[in-house]
Amino acid sequence: MPQHQTLRLSPDADGINRCSEILSAGGLIALPTETVYGLGADARNDHAVARIFDAKGRPRFNPLIVHVASADVARRYVEWTDTADRLARAFWPGALTLVLPIRPDAGLSPLVTADLPTLAVRVPAHPVAQALLTAFDGPVAAPSANPSGKISPTTATHVMQGLSGRIEAVLDGGACPVGVESTIVGLSGTPTLLRPGGVATEEIEAVLGQPLARRNDADPLTAPGQMLSHYAPGAKVRLNATDIAPGEMLLGFGPVDCALNLSERGDLVEAAANLFHHLHALDAMGPQGIAVSPIPMHGLGAAINDRLTRAAAPRD
Ligand code: TXA
Ligand code: MG
Numbered sequence: 001m002p003q004h005q006t007l008r009l010s011p012d013a014d015g016i017n018r019c020s021e022i023l024s025a026g027g028l029i030a031l032p033t034e035t036v037y038g039l040g041a042d043a044r045n046d047h048a049v050a051r052i053f054d055a056k057g058r059p060r061f062n063p064l065i066v067h068v069a070s071a072d073v074a075r076r077y078v079e080w081t082d083t084a085d086r087l088a089r090a091f092w093p094g095a096l097t098l099v100l101p102i103r104p105d106a107g108l109s110p111l112v113t114a115d116l117p118t119l120a121v122r123v124p125a126h127p128v129a130q131a132l133l134t135a136f137d138g139p140v141a142a143p144s145a146n147p148s149g150k151i152s153p154t155t156a157t158h159v160m161q162g163l164s165g166r167i168e169a170v171l172d173g174g175a176c177p178v179g180v181e182s183t184i185v186g187l188s189g190t191p192t193l194l195r196p197g198g199v200a201t202e203e204i205e206a207v208l209g210q211p212l213a214r215r216n217d218a219d220p221l222t223a224p225g226q227m228l229s230h231y232a233p234g235a236k237v238r239l240n241a242t243d244i245a246p247g248e249m250l251l252g253f254g255p256v257d258c259a260l261n262l263s264e265r266g267d268l269v270e271a272a273a274n275l276f277h278h279l280h281a282l283d284a285m286g287p288q289g290i291a292v293s294p295i296p297m298h299g300l301g302a303a304i305n306d307r308l309t310r311a312a313a314p315r316d
Pocket of ligand 1: 033035036037038039062063064065097099113116118119120122142143144145180181182183184194195
């Protein structure tokens with residue numbers, strides 16, 4: 001992975017503009033929100049979003065929260081509902097994330113949603129996050145700014161300890177006032193608590209006038225990306241292919257003769273950025289099977305193989 005000298009920037013106009021430029025150029029920045037620091041990238045840029053997973057060392061493409069400046073901007077990306085409107089009016093900007101059906105014209109990288117039909121969106125209240133989202137004027141995908149499996153960061157120093165050298169900059173906005181991640185509420189069906197967090201469940205239920213359904217770990221629809229056959233193309237998927245059977249098309253990696261190549265130069269960040277696009281494109285060509293070249297397991301290779309294994313899993 002390329003190494004970066006991570007800048008620690010003050011959240012003044014210069015720092016905000018610098019970070020906005022880094023985002024526009026496809027770079028990664030850490031930004032303070034009222035909950036925890038987020039590891040942000042332009043949510044429309046496949047390569048930038050792939051770099052988030054690489055920087056975190058995430059072995060899976062979990063879906064990410066998209067941060068926007070206002071509810072009006074959020075409505076460009078999700079199918080808005082009356083319930084969403086009530087919760088947004090009560091709690092935005094703030095520590096509440098809403099999961100809603102993604103709009104077909106959203107124009108976001110499929111890596112942001114892990115190719116799910118829903119999108120998690122939030123309007124953060126932190127003035128530095130607000131200033132950056134306004135200056136950048138675009139959607140920022142941001143998981144917590146910590147290496148995978150480590151504790152979420154609530155200061156710029158925590159971010160530097162975990163991610164220095166892996167991101168271009170951190171905007172130092174001091175300590176996060178809330179200190180735990182946002183509450184996530186699913187609104188694509190019955191309003192459901194997907195993760196307790198910075199806004200108390202009771203407060204949300206008071207606004208809704210009804211209890212939230214609880215997330216059931218056994219229900220695959222509420223555990224994004226966790227069920228075995230999560231993204232299932234129409235064609236049968238065969239992994240670690242070094243040849244092509246009749247009726248198959250090859251999804252290549254590295255210098256191979258193939259229908260579509262995840263990365264000719266064997267770059268795993270580029271391969272991750274292309275993964276969902278190429279699977280959709282190959283599937284649309286209607287082959288009986290999709291054979292996939294071996295993908296190394298290091299770096300983003302673990303996440304790519306995880307997703308491909310799910311795509312190849314036997315289905316009903
Ligand atoms: O406070 C927060 O929410 C922080 C700050 C940076 O905004 N962000 C954060 O992101 O905690 P992350 O990636 O660590 O957690 C995002 C959670 C994951 O558990 C993911 O499964 C869930 O959001 N999520 C994202 N998109 C989803 C979707 N479409 N459906 C269900 N869950 C989703
Ligand atoms: Mg996290």
